[in-house]
Amino acid sequence: xxxxxxxxxxxxxxxxxxxxxxxxxxxxxxxxxxxxxxxxxxxxxxxxxxxxxxxxxxxxxxxxxxxxxxxxxxxxxxxxxxxxxxxxxxxxxxxxxxxxxxxxxxxxxxxxxxxxxxxxxxxxxxxxxxxxxxxxxxxxxxxxxxxxxxxxxxxxxxxxxxxxxxxxx
Ligand SMILES: CC(C)(COP(=O)(O)OP(=O)(O)OC[C@H]1O[C@@H](n2cnc3c(N)ncnc32)[C@H](O)[C@@H]1OP(=O)(O)O)[C@@H](O)C(=O)NCCC(=O)NCCS
Numbered sequence: 001x002x003x004x005x006x007x008x009x010x011x012x013x014x015x016x017x018x019x020x021x022x023x024x025x026x027x028x029x030x031x032x033x034x035x036x037x038x039x040x041x042x043x044x045x046x047x048x049x050x051x052x053x054x055x056x057x058x059x060x061x062x063x064x065x066x067x068x069x070x071x072x073x074x075x076x077x078x079x080x081x082x083x084x085x086x087x088x089x090x091x092x093x094x095x096x097x098x099x100x101x102x103x104x105x106x107x108x109x110x111x112x113x114x115x116x117x118x119x120x121x122x123x124x125x126x127x128x129x130x131x132x133x134x135x136x137x138x139x140x141x142x143x144x145x146x147x148x149x150x151x152x153x154x155x156x157x158x159x160x161x162x163x164x165x166x167x168x169x
Contacts, residue, residue: 004092006099009046009058014038016055017048024082033080036162037062044076044109047100049083049092056084059096061104062163064113066134068155075111075151076104077159078121097124101146111151114144 009017014035021031037043042062049057064077078100083092101124104112114121118128121144131145136157 004049004051004056004090004095006047006049006057006095009048013048013055017058020055020058020084021080021082023084025080030080030082033162034058034060037160040160040162042160042162045100045103045107047096047103049096051087056087057092057096058082059100061100061112062160064160065158066111066152066155067158068152072158073111073152073155074109075113076109077163078112078114078116079163081116093120094123101148105148110148112146113157114146115142116144118142118144 017034018031021034022028024030037060038046043060044063045061047059048055059078059081061076061078064075065072066075078097081093081096101112112126113131113134114126115138118126118141124146126144126146128141128144130147130153131143133154134143134145134157135155136143
């Protein structure tokens with residue numbers, strides 16, 4: 001029986017997180033992005049999934065702002081999400097997203113943005129329709145949003161500085 005558990009990431013998890021990100025994406029870009037977001041204190045929530053003491057999944061939400069009429073409203077950006085390839089399809093990615101959403105809502109967050117596969121993120125409530133009013137250089141069908149209650153529907157998305165051009169989840 002699977003004993004997967006989810007907990008907040010700690011500084012001791014950094015190497016394991018880097019491994020999971022590199023294995024999942026097959027490149028170091030996302031792992032580097034994670035390190036930069038953490039070093040820059042842009043991270044809002046970071047969780048790991050653990051199987052038998054080993055980190056096999058990772059999710060990070062960073063601070064993003066929606067700027068409209070000179071007002072900046074805080075939101076979060078989901079990126080990256082990664083699961084160790086040998087564990088794909090066992091529910092770990094979904095469990096990480098759902099647990100993170102519960103914690104973000106409880107913390108008072110009202111809007112999450114993701115740039116990713118609509119077929120995947122749609123199952124958690126994200127939609128392009130909810131993100132279509134935002135101004136972003138990444139505006140496209142893959143840009144999706146999920147709101148909990150009252151949150152902006154228009155405005156310019158301002159990502160944390162380490163993103164540069166790498167914002168896909
Ligand atoms: C995407 C990822 C995090 C999913 O993790 P996971 O633990 O395998 O996901 P779950 O077990 O919770 O869900 C599996 C389901 O998601 C679907 N799925 C996985 N990746 C998908 C994708 N890119 N697009 C559409 N559906 C996808 C699977 O087909 C499966 O569908 P089913 O439930 O109908 O059988 C994992 O595949 C991964 O790390 N991929 C490489 C990194 C990546 O691409 N991350 C960003 C995703 S846009």
